[in-house]
Structure formats: structure tokens, C-alpha cells
Amino acid sequence: IAGITQAPTSQILAAGRRMTLRCTQDMRHNAMYWYRQDLGLGLRLIHYSNTAGTTGKGEVPDGYSVSRANTDDFPLTLASAVPSQTSVYFCASSVGTGGYNEQFFGPGTRLTVL
Amino acid sequence: EDQVTQSPEALRLQEGESSSLNCSYTVSGLRGLFWYRQDPGKGPEFLFTLYSAGEEKEKERLKATLTKKESFLHITAPKPEDSATYLCAVQASFWGKLQFGAGTQVVVTP
Numbered sequence: 059i060a061g062i063t064q065a066p067t068s069q070i071l072a073a074g075r076r077m078t079l080r081c082t083q084d085m086r087h088n089a090m091y092w093y094r095q096d097l098g099l100g101l102r103l104i105h106y107s108n109t110a111g112t113t114g115k116g117e118v119p120d121g122y123s124v125s126r127a128n129t130d131d132f133p134l135t136l137a138s139a140v141p142s143q144t145s146v147y148f149c150a151s152s153v154g155t156g157g158y159n160e161q162f163f164g165p166g167t168r169l170t171v172l
Numbered sequence: 173e174d175q176v177t178q179s180p181e182a183l184r185l186q187e188g189e190s191s192s193l194n195c196s197y198t199v200s201g202l203r204g205l206f207w208y209r210q211d212p213g214k215g216p217e218f219l220f221t222l223y224s225a226g227e228e229k230e231k232e233r234l235k236a237t238l239t240k241k242e243s244f245l246h247i248t249a250p251k252p253e254d255s256a257t258y259l260c261a262v263q264a265s266f267w268g269k270l271q272f273g274a275g276t277q278v279v280v281t282p
């Protein structure tokens with residue numbers, strides 16, 4: 059593994075179903091992030107984690123939850139999917155959160171909720 | 173509230189036709205401005221970080237500059253492989269949250 063991997067690549071989901079998007083990084087970065095990207099709206103932060111064991115809410119957290127049990131993994135869970143959660147989801151990581159930290163992105167998960 | 177606005181939304185260039193993309197921002201205390209390139213169906217790829225007004229950075233045909241209110245990404249003599257969406261983001265707070273603009277889609281035709 060090199061960088062950030064996300065799974066699945068794409069998914070079609072029935073409304074009301076539970077879904078977990080997976081994200082793994084092998085760069086030993088402390089901070090990880092989840093974004094959603096919608097046409098015309100750009101990337102919006104859903105949740106973040108400064109370090110293993112801690113998480114925080116971003117700009118659009120409703121309907122999503124995250125956990126950070128270890129440094130490498132940062133799964134995003136939709137407890138009961140709704141059509142407005144149709145989007146492309148990107149996981150990102152950075153060395154830390156203080157100071158100047160470039161974020162590096164995974165390849166994305168395209169999610170369609172019907 | 174922090175805001176990032178990119179213009180134009182889309183740009184069509186002939187190969188070799190230089191141009192500039194704009195990223196204007198309103199933040200309380202800029203800690204860094206980031207440029208990313210995004211190809212269709214892929215995640216954003218980091219290009220540059222600019223920290224203070226007057227700073228410039230270059231990479232191949234791309235040059236990024238920063239003032240107190242905006243940043244420009246200059247594309248010199250573009251090639252078709254420069255076709256992508258270019259994203260600008262600002263970091264205003266210490267802990268690293270990025271505020272992204274909506275992007276400029278660049279198409280370079282032979």
C-alpha cells in the first residue's frame with residue numbers, strides 16, 4: 059500500500075441502509091479527514107481526527123459518524139442512508155494539524171443512494 | 173465566515189495559450205493557501221502551499237503567486253495533459269481545517 063486507499067470504489071445503496079466507507083493510510087499521518095464533493099459546491103469537510111482516539115465534527119456532519127481506533131484507519135459510517143448523501147467521498151490525511159499541513163487525498167468512493 | 177471563490181468556473185485553452193486562474197479569499201488570519209489538481213474520477217493531487225503575500229512557487233508549467241486577498245495559478249504554454257480541475261483551499265485556523273473553493277475546470281485542446 060502506498061498512500062491512502064479507500065473502499066469500495068463505488069456503491070449503490072438503498073435508502074435506509076447502513077453503510078461504512080473504509081479508509082486506510084500507510085504514511086503514519088496523525089490527522090485524517092473525510093470530505094464529500096458535490097458539483098458546484100466543492101469539497102466539504104464531514105469529520106476529522108487529529109490523532110488516534112479523537113474525532114471532531116466538520117462543516118456537514120449530520121447523518122455521518124466516524125471512529126479512529128488506530129493511526130491507519132478512519133472509517134465513515136452512514137447509519138441510515140438518504141438520497142441527499144449521494145456524493146463522492148474523499149478521505150485525506152496530513153502529518154499533523156498544527157502549523158502548515160498539506161493534506162493528501164485518497165481516490166474516492168462514489169456513493170449513490172436510491 | 174471564511175470564503176474562497178475561484179474564477180473562472182471553466183477555461184478552455186488552445187495548446188500553448190498561457191492563462192491564469194484566480195482564487196480570492198476572505199479569512200481571518202491566513203496560515204496557508206493550497207493548490208490542488210484533480211483529474212476526473214480521482215482524488216485531488218497536491219501542487220503547492222503558499223504561506224505569505226509575495227511568495228511564488230513553480231512546478232513545470234505552473235506558477236502560483238499569493239497576495240493578501242488572492243492567489244493566481246499561472247499556466248504557461250499549456251499542454252493537453254494540463255487539462256484538469258484546479259482547486260484552491262485556505263487554512264485559517266491552527267488545527268489545519270481547509271476551506272475549498274469550487275474549482276476551475278481547465279481544458280487544453282491540441
